[in-house]
Amino acid sequence: MKRFLETGNFAITEGAILGGCRFFCGYPITPATELAEAMSLRLPQVNGVYLQAEDECAAMHLCIGASLGGMKSMTATSGPGFILYADPYGWALGCEAPMVVMNSGRVGPVSGITGAPGQGEFYLTRYPTQGGNFETITLAPNSAQECLKIIVEAFYLSERLRMPITVLGDQLLTDGMEDISVPENDDEMKEMGLRVWPRLYHKGPDFYPASDALDIPPVQMGYDTGALCSDWTPTVEGYDIEEVEEHHKHAYRLIYKVRNNPQLYEDFYEKKYMDDDPDLVVVSYGTPSRVVNTAVERARSEGLKVGALRLINLWPFPDRHFSRKTKYLVVELNWDGQLVREVQRAAPKDAEVKFLGCCGDLPTIPDLMETFTKMLKNQPLERKGWVLEAW
Amino acid sequence: MQYQSSALVDDYLRTRKIPSTACSGCGLGINHKVVIQAISELGLKTKDIIWGTAIGCAGRQTFATWKGDGFAGTHGRVYAIARGLRVALPRDKKIVLTVGDGDAFGIGLLHLIHAARSNAGFTVIVMDNLGYQSTGGQFGFTTPQGAKTDSSPYGMFEHNLMSEGMDVMHILKGAGATFLARHTATDGLAAVESVKKAISNNGFSLVHMPYPCPTNFGSRHLGNRNAVNILRWMQKHTAPLGQEKPDTIWATGVYHDARGSRPELSELVWDSVGKIRRTGKL
Numbered sequence: 001m002k003r004f005l006e007t008g009n010f011a012i013t014e015g016a017i018l019g020g021c022r023f024f025c026g027y028p029i030t031p032a033t034e035l036a037e038a039m040s041l042r043l044p045q046v047n048g049v050y051l052q053a054e055d056e057c058a059a060m061h062l063c064i065g066a067s068l069g070g071m072k073s074m075t076a077t078s079g080p081g082f083i084l085y086a087d088p089y090g091w092a093l094g095c096e097a098p099m100v101v102m103n104s105g106r107v108g109p110v111s112g113i114t115g116a117p118g119q120g121e122f123y124l125t126r127y128p129t130q131g132g133n134f135e136t137i138t139l140a141p142n143s144a145q146e147c148l149k150i151i152v153e154a155f156y157l158s159e160r161l162r163m164p165i166t167v168l169g170d171q172l173l174t175d176g177m178e179d180i181s182v183p184e185n186d187d188e189m190k191e192m193g194l195r196v197w198p199r200l201y202h203k204g205p206d207f208y209p210a211s212d213a214l215d216i217p218p219v220q221m222g223y224d225t226g227a228l229c230s231d232w233t234p235t236v237e238g239y240d241i242e243e244v245e246e247h248h249k250h251a252y253r254l255i256y257k258v259r260n261n262p263q264l265y266e267d268f269y270e271k272k273y274m275d276d277d278p279d280l281v282v283v284s285y286g287t288p289s290r291v292v293n294t295a296v297e298r299a300r301s302e303g304l305k306v307g308a309l310r311l312i313n314l315w316p317f318p319d320r321h322f323s324r325k326t327k328y329l330v331v332e333l334n335w336d337g338q339l340v341r342e343v344q345r346a347a348p349k350d351a352e353v354k355f356l357g358c359c360g361d362l363p364t365i366p367d368l369m370e371t372f373t374k375m376l377k378n379q380p381l382e383r384k385g386w387v388l389e390a391w
Numbered sequence: 392m393q394y395q396s397s398a399l400v401d402d403y404l405r406t407r408k409i410p411s412t413a414c415s416g417c418g419l420g421i422n423h424k425v426v427i428q429a430i431s432e433l434g435l436k437t438k439d440i441i442w443g444t445a446i447g448c449a450g451r452q453t454f455a456t457w458k459g460d461g462f463a464g465t466h467g468r469v470y471a472i473a474r475g476l477r478v479a480l481p482r483d484k485k486i487v488l489t490v491g492d493g494d495a496f497g498i499g500l501l502h503l504i505h506a507a508r509s510n511a512g513f514t515v516i517v518m519d520n521l522g523y524q525s526t527g528g529q530f531g532f533t534t535p536q537g538a539k540t541d542s543s544p545y546g547m548f549e550h551n552l553m554s555e556g557m558d559v560m561h562i563l564k565g566a567g568a569t570f571l572a573r574h575t576a577t578d579g580l581a582a583v584e585s586v587k588k589a590i591s592n593n594g595f596s597l598v599h600m601p602y603p604c605p606t607n608f609g610s611r612h613l614g615n616r617n618a619v620n621i622l623r624w625m626q627k628h629t630a631p632l633g634q635e636k637p638d639t640i641w642a643t644g645v646y647h648d649a650r651g652s653r654p655e656l657s658e659l660v661w662d663s664v665g666k667i668r669r670t671g672k673l
Binding site for chain 1: 473
């Protein structure tokens, strides 16, 4: 095991290489640029290729091409670039091309603040492209070390489910420096719970079987199998067709290969002080969860019955964590509230679900403590911030 | 021509998709045959070529016609997909892309230019049906000036990429393409020879192949859907490079032949990766 004091971007690079990534195509954007830079340094050393594209749309399309040709591929960006993935993301979902997409969130809308963390793409990672009729998987680590593990896992899932997987981070996560351990051999990989699935190729002729089965190898070019893939609705052989019944079979597979195999991703969450049915559950993901965890520890030491639920698997949304009627506080790095809407939907109708948002900066422990106390005492939460007070 | 169409179909195409669902009188099949004949004359087999297409008439009508492996990209993006694929595929595999004029010279022009810049080893055949025809017949960026289309009912008056001294070929040459040619569907064997050169180029090749669309372009601009009429009209406005007349729209022939003058993308990439691995530097 090698230890480093390095950034999340470093951990993602090493994780990707461990997961088998040998093709990275990106476009410079703060705060994902350092990841592209690290890839350009590291990939050639392990017989991999780094290419820089003319825009993010092209970058993910190049990854699609490399994936079709048998290389495990990855791209990374931030919100303004992630929206340009809309086009290739749909193609990759429809043609079931495995790859990993990293999104390091900053403050929006549009270019917003480039060098500060935000969580404005929670829903965008669920609906990253047009047309619907698909399910997506999003994973959100909260530390550099976890970045490494989650990226390896994302490559594993992308191969077994033959689909793009999104890893959602934020500027603090990818730019922040932390202690990172990188395994040096297979035994150390196993010890850290890192799994790798090899790239296989589909021998045909039914390249798009009407089935929710796992482990159907992806459609690959260059093996002379008569492989076909396109942006149109495919027949099982891959021919383009305009028939509702064929479309239904295809959409069913895209949706249910994910929904019917939750064992692959449902264990990705973290619970703290959740065993005694707490009176208040604080829900978060990514970097703010680290402040939340500290605040919940503080609350417990002061006798408040508060628990912390951190989601790592964001999509498909893990409804089962919210079956209990209690109070929920959802902490996010945005002012509009995104995750809170899913919690409201998943929680019992008479559960109390509140939102604490901030953006560009992390919530503070005093703010969190004050909110916990008010919620537990059934006091109303005040709107914070000068703009809101002025209204 | 040297080959019967049926023999070419047996060797290279899927009978499920040939004949295609193109409109009566569509010229796409003429160009498609030119490309297949060039492949046949080069002695290439289905395993040697990965066939990519885009969308619109040219993309959809040629997708899955090739007996070997094939893919279709979304509108304008196939040049980016093909660059990634080029790097991943073994060097002996060739990539041929059949795309439309809107795809190449409109929505995909940025990606096309960067494919030329990087001298990516594939051949782009631009099947130019004089505009956006699968959406009903709107003008594109190489639609002849003055043409009446569904979106230019008074005649197409915008500057475009193929008139007034401008030519998309100049852009692509400046961007670094190593083989460029233009042939209309009336050019016959001359087009086959150019496509052979394009496919044999170890680098970025593009052949611009305008063909007649009687259904939309003919009916709108020429007043009827007669396939022979629009072919004659195209022939009248076509002349070999250097022999242009005042009414020539399409000057045909080889525009640029710099085959072998620059390293091809994937060769450059893998040679560089190899050097870095061995020595730690370039």
